[in-house]
Amino acid sequence: MSPTSLPGIEPLRRVLLPTDFSRGAANAAKRAVLLPFEKGARLHLVHVLPANVPEKLEDVMERQAEMKLESLRRQVHKEARQRGIKGVEVTALVRRGEPFVEIIRASRTLEADLIVLGRHGRRPLRDMFIGSTAERVIRKGEAPVLVVSGRAFHPYRRPLLAVGLDAASEFSLALMRRVLGPGAGSATLVHAFNIPFEDFLAPAKPGGREQSFRKEYRTEADSRIRKFLASERAAGLEWDVVLRAGDARALLIKEAVRRQSDLIVLGTHARQGLAHALLGSVAEWVVTTAPCDVLVGRPTPVEFQLP
Secondary structure, eight states: OOGGGSTTOOOEEEEEEEOOSSHHHHHHHHHHTTSOEEEEEEEEEEEEEOTTOOHHHHHHHHHHHHHHHHHHHHHHHHHHHHTTOOSOEEEEEEEESOHHHHHHHHHHHHTOSEEEEEOSTTOOGGGSTTTTHHHHHHHHOSSOEEEEOSOOOSSOOSEEEEOOSSHHHHHHHHHHHHHOOTTOOEEEEEEEEOOTTGGGSOOOOTTOHHHHHHHHHHHHHHHHHHHHHTSGGGTTSEEEEEEEESOHHHHHHHHHHHTTOSEEEEEOOOTTOGGGOTTTTHHHHHHHHOSSEEEEEOSSOOOOOOO
């Protein structure tokens, strides 16, 4: 069963690919053409010129941007056809203004299923695509954001799904299935659970009350994970479950490194951005430090008004 044929899982129809013509943006373009598209889908390229360009340079910069963008459009279209992706329309547009605002505005106009952004190496979040643009798009936009870390050579094969067993987890699972290529036959699920009053518990002793208390919470988490993986959306993949008590941030990065994951997927249910993301600041931490691509989505809408 292919990911896009799963019940309730819609294939990608409209993908937005912002570019600043950097290496990071080129990596994002390489990844974008590997995504599973529906026939007749649109891959929309956008480049945002600064709003404060001197008037005498406006026309020159706009023409140069349009030429670069058209060249990139042809290249992306060619690569898509070479990879057997037919019937996908590749379009391009130059906008002017604040980058994150124009990207969000374009995603709303397009009704984008996904925004694909590139970043430059494994540097802090503030150094990502056009400074803090990626961070702001994640914080203030509605569409899921795929942050691409490096060059892509094949569809995702080793995805890692972070779950908190809430509404964001169901959404993240569906989102992950939308971006997986047909070559993905397995996935890792990571769930970090908290034991109440852990700091006040004595070291566990065989048969002791502390050990029983910890076992109770682990058993409950394991039961909920099994129920989660019994859903139709989880079908078709062989799941490796990692269930640990402790800090979700450290566990996710550790498992991603150990398993050489090529994608981490997680959700955020915060209206005010990453500060209150899945299990606290997990989303912010993962986007900042992950050694691979990161896909972040929000199941509930935000109320950010564009200027």
